Amino acid sequence: MTSPAPDPWRPGLDYEAHGDGYTGRRQTDARIAAHVHRALGDARTVLNVGAGAGSYEPTDRHVIAIEPSATMRAQRPPGLVPAIAARAEALPLDDDAVDAAMAMLTVHHWDDPLAGLRELRRVARSPVVILTFDAQALGRFWLMDDYAPELLEDERRRFPAIADIVAGLGGARAEAIPVPRDCRDGIGEAYYARPEAFLDPAVRGAQSAWPRLGPGVEERIVTGSPATSPRAPGMSATGTCATGPNGTAPCASWCRRQADWRRAAPARSGPTRRVRRRRPR
Numbered sequence: 364m365t366s367p368a369p370d371p372w373r374p375g376l377d378y379e380a381h382g383d384g385y386t387g388r389r390q391t392d393a394r395i396a397a398h399v400h401r402a403l404g405d406a407r408t409v410l411n412v413g414a415g416a417g418s419y420e421p422t423d424r425h426v427i428a429i430e431p432s433a434t435m436r437a438q439r440p441p442g443l444v445p446a447i448a449a450r451a452e453a454l455p456l457d458d459d460a461v462d463a464a465m466a467m468l469t470v471h472h473w474d475d476p477l478a479g480l481r482e483l484r485r486v487a488r489s490p491v492v493i494l495t496f497d498a499q500a501l502g503r504f505w506l507m508d509d510y511a512p513e514l515l516e517d518e519r520r521r522f523p524a525i526a527d528i529v530a531g532l533g534g535a536r537a538e539a540i541p542v543p544r545d546c547r548d549g550i551g552e553a554y555y556a557r558p559e560a561f562l563d564p565a566v567r568g569a570q571s572a573w574p575r576l577g578p579g580v581e582e583r584i585v586t587g588s589p590a591t592s593p594r595a596p597g598m599s600a601t602g603t604c605a606t607g608p609n610g611t612a613p614c615a616s617w618c619r620r621q622a623d624w625r626r627a628a629p630a631r632s633g634p635t636r637r638v639r640r641r642r643p644r
Contacts, residue, residue, distance in 0.1 A: 388569035389548055395419070395546070398540050408463070410429065412483060416440070426443070454483075471496075476523045481531060495522060501522075504551070506551065551570050
């Protein structure tokens, strides 16, 4: 009997190939950062795992940064500590080495999230703060629901369930964090009221989901092929409406979406992120 071929699917992204220019779009949003820093409590030493270019790192505490990608480590600004080349699943620290640990929008990149969470719990004396997405809520985002089911399928597979994160930390509480309509951190959900932004290759390039799509899928979503995506936007590559011969714009549904969300959404909130904080031991 022939054994089945191993599943080549992996949750992460090759940031050596796709990480250039990341900091141009992915920046700390102060409103989200306030939630994160509050969850860190009075910790004076903080470990940041999957630190990337340093988004959400506190500047008023002693930070140890862990980041496996050389491309991302090179984008850390001069005011932040250099990052150590290591992975979440095997942290080069002793038990109880720091007051607190944080992992910002990174657990979905880990090959073994449970092992990484256990490592965070091992090295931190008290809070472990995880900023992540609730995979079950992703379908409420119009981009994935209406235009990009391939994104939704892959993202739901990548992101650990909230219950699994809680279990991996040995117990935790959850806090839902609103994503501001003008969020400075260029995650996909940051543009829920600015749909035209998804036509900018630089915006998509700073989001890990797009490079993971199969051949031609990203182009189909962005350009709108009626044969495969009847509700796709059909905007031009420059981010403007591609007006048809009768004066109509095939991107009208995206434009209406923007107006609808602006009317329906509160002034400062939108889709939510989740923070996981370990109860003090």
